[in-house]
Amino acid sequence: MFEKPDLVVADLDILRHVFVKNFSHFVNRRFAAARLPGQNRGNSSNALLAKVLTVLEDQHWKDVRSTITPAFTTGKMKNLAFLFNDCLKIMGEIVSAHVDNEKPMDLKSVCGGFSMDVIAKSAFAIDVDAQHDELSPFIKFAKEIFGIKMTDPKAMLFLLFPQIFGLLERTLNFNLLFTEADEFFTTMLTSVIKERKERPKMSKPDFLQLLLNTVVDSKLNKNDLEDKEIANNNLGGKHLQLSLRETIAQCLIVLLAGFETSSLTLHFTLYLLSLHPEIQDKCFDEICDVLGDTTEISYEHVQKLHYIEQVINETLRMYSPSQRVNRECSKDITIKGIKIERGVTVSAPIYVIHYDEKNYPDPYKFDPDRFTPEEKAKRDPLAFLPFGYGPRNCIGMRFAQIELKMAVAFLIKRFRFLPSDPSQGMPIRLSPQGSTKPEKPLFNMCRPAINHPLGVVLIVFTGLKSSHGETTVTIVALGWHFVPEASQNNLRLRFLEIIRGDIS
Ligand code: HEM
Numbered sequence: 001m002f003e004k005p006d007l008v009v010a011d012l013d014i015l016r017h018v019f020v021k022n023f024s025h026f027v028n029r030r031f032a033a034a035r036l037p038g039q040n041r042g043n044s045s046n047a048l049l050a051k052v053l054t055v056l057e058d059q060h061w062k063d064v065r066s067t068i069t070p071a072f073t074t075g076k077m078k079n080l081a082f083l084f085n086d087c088l089k090i091m092g093e094i095v096s097a098h099v100d101n102e103k104p105m106d107l108k109s110v111c112g113g114f115s116m117d118v119i120a121k122s123a124f125a126i127d128v129d130a131q132h133d134e135l136s137p138f139i140k141f142a143k144e145i146f147g148i149k150m151t152d153p154k155a156m157l158f159l160l161f162p163q164i165f166g167l168l169e170r171t172l173n174f175n176l177l178f179t180e181a182d183e184f185f186t187t188m189l190t191s192v193i194k195e196r197k198e199r200p201k202m203s204k205p206d207f208l209q210l211l212l213n214t215v216v217d218s219k220l221n222k223n224d225l226e227d228k229e230i231a232n233n234n235l236g237g238k239h240l241q242l243s244l245r246e247t248i249a250q251c252l253i254v255l256l257a258g259f260e261t262s263s264l265t266l267h268f269t270l271y272l273l274s275l276h277p278e279i280q281d282k283c284f285d286e287i288c289d290v291l292g293d294t295t296e297i298s299y300e301h302v303q304k305l306h307y308i309e310q311v312i313n314e315t316l317r318m319y320s321p322s323q324r325v326n327r328e329c330s331k332d333i334t335i336k337g338i339k340i341e342r343g344v345t346v347s348a349p350i351y352v353i354h355y356d357e358k359n360y361p362d363p364y365k366f367d368p369d370r371f372t373p374e375e376k377a378k379r380d381p382l383a384f385l386p387f388g389y390g391p392r393n394c395i396g397m398r399f400a401q402i403e404l405k406m407a408v409a410f411l412i413k414r415f416r417f418l419p420s421d422p423s424q425g426m427p428i429r430l431s432p433q434g435s436t437k438p439e440k441p442l443f444n445m446c447r448p449a450i451n452h453p454l455g456v457v458l459i460v461f462t463g464l465k466s467s468h469g470e471t472t473v474t475i476v477a478l479g480w481h482f483v484p485e486a487s488q489n490n491l492r493l494r495f496l497e498i499i500r501g502d503i504s
Contacts (some may be wrong), residue, residue, distance in 0.1 A: 006326070049256075
């Protein structure tokens with residue numbers, strides 16, 4: 001009944017063996033999965049949660065991962081960008097309302113609403129407007145999944161005696177987590193899938209459709225094969241014809257694995273930007289350069305937002321939503337003189353690695369320049385683990401990166417994020433309960449980006465185009481005085497462009 005020990009390893013060489021070189025010994029994750037020795041939970045239970053990719057094991061995991069990988073390639077993710085734009089517009093309206101009422105904004109609620117909208121639209125094919133409609137059944141059941149209280153007697157039984165619980169679940173068809181929610185998601189997606197099969201022209205380029213397409217056409221195309229990460233992670237799994245229930249389960253994983261992680265990261269990023277105005281200025285400059293006057297953000301724009309990507313990576317280094325990633329050893333093995341027995345779990349402590357001075361000098365400083373290509377090249381790639389590592393890393397990494405970059409670009413282009421309380425500062429204290437949550441909810445004040453001195457000067461520049469009078473030039477000089485240093489070069493260039501435009 002008692003579990004084998006957990007070996008916590010921060011040595012990056014040993015972790016390389018576990019996550020990559022000897023992956024065949026460490027395919028499975030020690031999930032809080034209930035199973036009897038020798039039984040594979042993914043195969044033995046009909047519960048929706050037992051069929052999601054995160055908990056599948058061995059060959060079954062390889063087959064399902066190989067089958068759905070084509071839905072997550074860069075090429076496929078491109079199509080999702082336009083869906084995200086609709087959700088961004090709603091978030092923009094919500095933030096604007098906070099600007100108008102001049103009240104501090106609860107970042108968790110704003111970012112959570114956005115992240116839920118993205119998931120509802122892309123994986124469940126519904127326009128739920130989670131950012132306004134708290135009462136929709138989709139939100140109710142999604143909350144039910146995340147609201148499982150660890151003090152619930154069933155959850156306690158599960159945590160303390162997983163094997164007994166596994167037995168109960170199988171013999172009594174006792175579904176711990178969410179019988180009603182299971183029914184709700186199954187009924188909803190079954191009817192959408194049926195409709196799409198009957199009327200293919202009604203299909204939308206969302207994640208659900210990508211998943212349905214991989215089941216029919218699961219071969220990777222040429223572009224996908226050129227994708228380095230996918231080629232490296234070729235698992236040799238069979239492409240399966242997923243059952244309806246298995247397909248629905250993979251949609252559910254976007255909710256389970258993608259909601260909280262993306263929402264938390266976005267809310268930490270915005271908060272950190274409010275505490276570091278000079279970094280927010282650099283983001284603003286990059287966004288203006290890349291987006292110009294466009295209001296819709298495309299996948300091509302996202303590819304050019306290099307500094308925003310550095311900011312998000314630095315946020316994930318400091319506040320990774322996962323605190324550990326683990327693999328369970330399936331065959332005895334000796335790595336660097338350490339014997340690891342079958343059944344032992346090897347865990348990588350992400351925070352220890354991300355705050356190790358050897359990997360990141362002055363680790364409590366928020367410094368996105370740690371993620372320039374030059375700095376990254378100097379570091380062991382295993383020193384950055386927010387998405388795990390190796391063939392079983394986060395399959396939704398690109399999905400999350402696109403979603404997050406678009407959200408940051410959209411917001412910083414329009415709004416200026418400021419601390420709601422001047423005493424706020426670094427480091428952000430985390431909840432002592434062991435999960436990556438701030439100790440207290442994070443609030444920010446918001447102003448329109450146009451109120452930022454940059455905005456003032458740009459207006460003056462526009463005026464300058466039509467009149468070269470003395471007054472305008474004086475205002476330019478005054479405005480310039482308030483422009484943060486980080487933005488000045490950029491402005492100089494734009495100023496020259498306007499003048500040149502006038503002359504020609
Ligand atoms: C900032 C956002 C995210 C973070 C930080 C994150 C982090 C992680 C981590 C640490 C793992 C474990 C990796 C390992 O064991 O090596 C993981 C697995 C996974 N993630 Fe994410 N994730 C994010 C977003 C998403 C999204 C948006 C999706 C879905 C669209 C997703 C789907 C998954 C799945 C399915 C797995 C299990 C993969 C497998 O077992 O083969 N994640 N994620």
